[in-house]
Structures are given as structure tokens and as C-alpha cells.
Amino acid sequence: MIRVIKQGESVDHPIEQAGNLPYEDGTCDVIEVRESLERFVGEAATQAVARWTTKLREGAELRVSVPDFDRAVDAYKSGTSHEIEPIVCGKIGEHGSLWNRTKLIETLRKAGLDDCQAWPEGEGQWTIGVSARKLPAINTLPNVEALISMPRLAWTENMFCAIGALIPLKINITKHTGAFWGQCLSRLFSEALKKPSCEWILTLDYDTIFQKEDVAALYRLAIERNLDAVAAMQIGRERQTVLITCEDAEGNPRTSLTAEEVNAPALEVATAHFGLTLIRASALRSLPLPWFHGQPAPDGTWGEGRIDDDIQFWRQWKRAGFKVWQANRVRIGHMQVMISWPDDRFAARHQYHNEYVTSGKPTYART
Numbered sequence: 384m385i386r387v388i389k390q391g392e393s394v395d396h397p398i399e400q401a402g403n404l405p406y407e408d409g410t411c412d413v414i415e416v417r418e419s420l421e422r423f424v425g426e427a428a429t430q431a432v433a434r435w436t437t438k439l440r441e442g443a444e445l446r447v448s449v450p451d452f453d454r455a456v457d458a459y460k461s462g463t464s465h466e467i468e469p470i471v472c473g474k475i476g477e478h479g480s481l482w483n484r485t486k487l488i489e490t491l492r493k494a495g496l497d498d499c500q501a502w503p504e505g506e507g508q509w510t511i512g513v514s515a516r517k518l519p520a521i522n523t524l525p526n527v528e529a530l531i532s533m534p535r536l537a538w539t540e541n542m543f544c545a546i547g548a549l550i551p552l553k554i555n556i557t558k559h560t561g562a563f564w565g566q567c568l569s570r571l572f573s574e575a576l577k578k579p580s581c582e583w584i585l586t587l588d589y590d591t592i593f594q595k596e597d598v599a600a601l602y603r604l605a606i607e608r609n610l611d612a613v614a615a616m617q618i619g620r621e622r623q624t625v626l627i628t629c630e631d632a633e634g635n636p637r638t639s640l641t642a643e644e645v646n647a648p649a650l651e652v653a654t655a656h657f658g659l660t661l662i663r664a665s666a667l668r669s670l671p672l673p674w675f676h677g678q679p680a681p682d683g684t685w686g687e688g689r690i691d692d693d694i695q696f697w698r699q700w701k702r703a704g705f706k707v708w709q710a711n712r713v714r715i716g717h718m719q720v721m722i723s724w725p726d727d728r729f730a731a732r733h734q735y736h737n738e739y740v741t742s743g744k745p746t747y748a749r750t
Contacts, residue, residue, distance in 0.1 A: 387438075388413035398422065402431055404438055411438045415446045417505065420487075424479035432494040441519040445496055448505030448512040449482040455509065470509045484511050488646070491515040497600075497712070498607070498648060521552070521599040526582040527661075528575040529556040532567035533589040538718055541589050548595040554585065565675030565692035568657070572667060572674060581664050586657040591617070592716030593659050600713045601661045604649060611705040612662045614655035615713040621735040626656040627709050649708040654697040659715050666705050674699070724748040 385396045387404060389411050396404060401419045404411075414435050423431050435445055450470050459467045472478050488499045496515035505512015529549055549556050557575070559567040568586065575581050583605070585598065597615055605613050619626045629637040630653040644650050667674075676695050680688030690698075697707055720736040726747045734745055743749075 384417050385419060386413075386415040386417075387411050388415075402434065404435070406438050408437045409440050411440065411443060413444050413446065414438060415505075417448050420447055421449050421473070421478045421480055421482060428480050429490055429493060432490055432496075436494045436496060436517055439517040441517055443517050444514050445491065445517070446502045446505060446512065446514040447487060447491070448502065448507075448510045449487060450478070450509055451483060451511045452481040453483040454511075466509075482511070484513065484646075487511065487513050488515075492712070497603075518603060521602060523553040524583075524598070524602055525553045525555075526580055527552070527554045527585050527598075527602065528578065528581045528583070528664075529554050529585040529587055530568065530571040530575060531556065531558045531587040531589060532564050532571065533558050533560060535560055537589045541591060541718065544592050544594075545587060548593055548598055551595055552598060554598070556587075565677065565696075569674050576664055576668055584662045584664055584667060586660045586662065588656070588658040590620075590718040591658040592718060597659060597713050597715055601659070601710055604708075604710050604713075605661050605663070608649060608708075610649065610663070610708050611666045612655070612660060612700065612707040613649065613710050614652075614660040614707065615658065615710055615715040617656055617658045617715050617717050620717055620719045621737050625709070626658070627652040628654045645711065648710070648712055650711055651706055652709050653701065653707075654694050655707050655709060657693060658717065659713075666703075670699065670703050670705070 384398065385401055385404065387394050387396065387406065389406065398419050401416070401422070404414075416435065420428055420431065432445070432447075439445060452471065455467050455470045471481065491499055491513065492515075495517065497518050498516045500514050502512030502514040505514075529545070531545070545556060557571060559571050561567045572584065575584055583602070585601075593615065601613055601615060604610065614627070617626050618624065627650075629640065629650075631637055640650070674696055675692040677692045678690040678695065679685055682688070700707060722734045722736060722739055723731045724734060724745060724747070726732050732745070732747065
């Protein structure tokens, strides 16, 4: 069944009309889809969601419930239910696709929807429900100042990436060159904050890869959730983890996250990065100086136990009463030097540059 709410009126449509709702594009306030999406096969399901999305006005919701295949499999394995076949196949075998929460959310996002939340009315013993919104387009962001500290020689890929993403949004980008990253960024902050039009600062790193849509998504998330600062998700160079740290209520480091935290649009973190990070200018104006101040380890060295400029910034940010978040859906690239070696089968294998400096050629590539 499909229920359409438009201008306060609610109309139910049979499943047979799922692929062709009789409404003009951009006019519906809410579309609720029950026991329908699972009847589509393969790409037809994605196309159906896209058609429903076109019927929604900006800011409107699409709510979808589907049988939960994960829950059915768990019940089947445990032998706790004998109703699995109708759940998976339909009462007369009319189901054409299988769904879990992750697949449903990914399909909704592929259609241009976001802000995915659980839909309580669609949740049942064997079903999952998700609501998503058709977000308004962001065409220009003249109230954002993009800042980047960089060396004299830089990645051309990053520069063309930044130009392609920022110019269409009418975001001004300013760079500062110098040996000390924290000093460069501090000077850039100071100059940008003098501009009355500056409401947000977008920091960039010269090895970040991103798109216009990433910037718009960060901005939308910050505005809708009234965030002080929000960073895109980025993997650290020559590591396998993202550039964040998390703490519990007592300030102790956390090493794991719940499924709810991972699937949420934003995750509160203790520290982030500056590769593509949006910072509220009014908060930065009230942040005590110095903004960046690296500190050596207790033994006076710059080894283990030191506090780098970026970490000190986020600690000071927290002390001032502000929070920083990671945008879990905004995922950006991190450029780095890799070495490609041919193996015994003439195929390429890769090695981080630091590993080569430390250990030399990998065993399979040695003469």
C-alpha cells in the first residue's frame, strides 16, 4: 500500500500504482510505502524510489517499510520461527528483492534523499522502517570562507579538485604558505574573521580530495543540527583508521562505537582533522588564543606523548564549551605516496612509502 499526503489530505493507492503515482513532480508532502518496494527486482527497486522522490517537494519525506532479511535469517538459523518463507518470499512468492536496513538506507540516499531515520510506524516484528527527506538544493555559499595552509609545491589534483568544488558554490578560497602549519592557519583565521560576511570557515588540507556535494552536505548538516564544527570522514595517511578520537563521559578514550553511532548522520568526537572541516565563525571568534600551540612530550622530546597543533586546537575547543562532530555520510579522499611493485605473477602490489623507508623493498620484489 502507498499513502500520499498532500496539502493535508491523505490518499491510499494500491500496490499496482507503485510505479506511477498520479501526482505532479515536487508536490507531495509525504509518501509512505508499505509492502511494495520488496516486489521490485534489482535496479527496478532503485528506479521506483527515484520516481517517488521526484513526486516530493523539497523538505518532504519518503517513508518506506520492508521485510527485514537479516532478522529473518537470524530467526531461521536459531529455529525460533516457522514463518520465514512468507516473510522472505511473500505470501504467494511475489517478492523480488531482499532488504536490510543498510541496503534500504543506501537506496534512499542514491535517490538523493538524506537525513535517514527510523520510521516507528514501519517497524514491526519482521519489518524495518526508514524515513528520509528530500533536502533542498544548495547552490551558493557566499557566507563560507575556505582556508588552506600549504607549501610552495603542492598536489595539482587537490588544487583542481578545490577549484571545481568551491567556485560553483561561490566560496572564496585563501591560502597561506609557510613552514609552520598552525601559524599559517591562525593568520588565515584572523583575516577571515574580519569579514562581516564570514559566518563559516571551511578548512582544507592540500592533500584532500572532495567534491562540491561534500561541501554542501557538511553545510546542510551543520545548519540543520546547529553544530559548532563538523568534519568530513577521512582516513589517515598510511593507516587504516579515520582521523578522529572519541571519549566517554569521563573523558577516557573510546575504542569502539555502537551501530547506532556508526549509522547516525553525525558522530560527536573529541578530536578531528582539518582536511575538510566546517567551523562556525562566531564560535571561533570567542575561542581564546592561541588557537594552535604544539607542546612537547613530558620528557621534552617531540616523540610519544607530544600534543600536536591540531589536537591542542580541539582540546581548547572543548574547554570553551564547543563540540566537534564527524559527518558520517560525507566521505573524502586523502592523497598519499604509494609505491607499486611487480610481483612474481607480473601483477601490481602496493607499499606505503614510509614502510619502504623503514624496511626497504618488500620481500617479493627483492632482487
